[in-house]
Amino acid sequence: MADAEKSPAETDPRFALMDYAMGYLFPAALRAAAALGVADHLIDGPRSVADLAEAVGADPRNLYRTLRLLATREVFVEGADGRFGLTPAAELLRGDVPSSFRSAVLMLTDPTFWRTAGELTEAVRTGTAPFERLFGMPFFDHFARDAETAAVFHVGMAAMSDPENPIVARACEFPPDAVVVDLGGGHGGLLLAVLREHPGVRGVLFDQPHVLREHRLGELGEDDRWELAAGDFFGAAPPGDVYLVKRILHDWDDEQCVRILRHCRRAVSGRGRVLVVDAVVPPGNDPDPGKVIDILMMSSLTGRERTRAEFAELFARAGFRLARVLPTGTRLSIVEGVPV
Ligand SMILES: C[S@@+](CC[C@H](N)C(=O)[O-])C[C@H]1O[C@@H](n2cnc3c(N)ncnc32)[C@H](O)[C@@H]1O
Known part of the structure; x- marks a missing residue:
């Protein structure tokens, strides 16, 4: 396609930079849906957002906005009737299926990764990861603190490796x-x-x-x-x-x-x-x-x-x-x- 036929969003790299800079918002939405257990409440078929919000204990309008974004990448789907249903990817966010990927998503978006990534400038500048400064101990010591913390990493890791x-x-x-x-x-x-x-x-x-x-x-x-x-x-x-x-x-x-x-x-x-x-x-x-x-x-x-x-x-x-x-x-x- 000649440049003249392209839209400004395709030719001006500022639009691409804008998208890159907001790339963290999709994982944020994914984490919210996984944490709320939305997929577990869609096992019997699509549901309206009002119904779903009540089932998972969420604000209907914000749940809708979250699912609307996720549906752009085929994690959940909005039907013509406005009800949301599972897709193959959303199915894997269920907690009760053998190949569940929910714990992997929760591990990969855990604050231990999220917060340290937010401080990446420090790692680039000093050559040292900010993990110990933020969490007070090395990575694997943190994940040995107690059974609940250990499970976040090790159960998530097992699901990621499966x-x-x-x-x-x-x-x-x-x-x-x-x-x-x-x-x-x-x-x-x-x-x-x-x-x-x-x-x-x-x-x-x-x-x-x-x-x-x-x-x-x-x-x-x-x-x-x-x-x-x-x-x-x-x-x-x-x-x-x-x-x-x-x-x-x-x-x-x-x-x-x-x-x-x-x-x-x-x-x-x-x-x-x-x-x-x-x-x-x-x-x-x-x-x-x-x-x-x-x-x-x-x-x-x-x-x-x-x-x-x-x-x-x-x-x-x-x-x-x-x-x-x-x-x-x-x-x-x-x-x-x-x-x-
Ligand atoms: C990133 S995980 C990989 C786990 C597994 N190999 C996989 O691919 O799913 C790193 C593993 O190293 C283990 N580990 C970390 N430090 C260790 C140490 N000093 N001695 C033995 N195992 C250790 C952790 O408990 C964890 O299971």
Whole structure:
């Protein structure tokens, strides 16, 4: 289309900047709908806003304005009769469905991320995340304070990981009888998928004691090819053949990552490997989800999303060689390190 045929909103970058600057309002509306449990009240079909507002305890006019915005991205839909109903995305905001994403939305829009992102200038200026100043302690200490706070992160994290776990598990290759250690494996969603996908392997779920208390490996029923190992991955890693390190290294700076990987190097068997599962940031200007979540790491933690070359450097410092990078079709790749 020639510039002359375009509207001012398409040609004047101030309109784009205006939209970018207000980009935080959609997540705000999404959080409100998730927090109020709107989707749970639409299970039996569309409802008028007045009816819905009464059911969730909300102001009808403001609920309408919130749902109207969400419907622009197919999260809820307004019918010709003015009633709102579920869409496939809104369905996942229900709390009672197995693939519910509600806790992931509430985690990703939690004040611990929201407030720190609001102070990003400080992180950019000083090189240090504002998290500790705002919340009085490091990220994972905050989320160990009490069971309710822990659940916000760890239940949300498990829901966020659920769609990617079976895909990652299928993409992983293991020696047939390998001991697979999921380092910082949270509630065990990835290990669960690995054990289901790979009948010969055994699994060790390694994480902090209060996280392991909520593990999900019992879903395997009679299948007891797993054990729990509570500990600190800065102190040691349990023995094993293959180390899964998913969404871990991006939380930590280079020195901390090298410490974690060196413990894997010390503990790994002769036929072993480390499989780091994280975003691998591509070069260039194209949009990439890794470039987005990187900002979250910058504002709340000491870590960052890394390029292939940066992973290769971490591996080299810890006694591994980067053998290959396998894209998985999710937002994550498998970065494979073999001991040298
Ligand atoms: C971002 S979550 C990733 C969880 C899981 N791997 C996934 O992909 O869903 C980071 C995990 O590291 C664990 N963790 C943080 N610090 C730890 C430490 N010092 N030792 C062991 N685990 C730790 C947390 O409890 C949490 O489960």
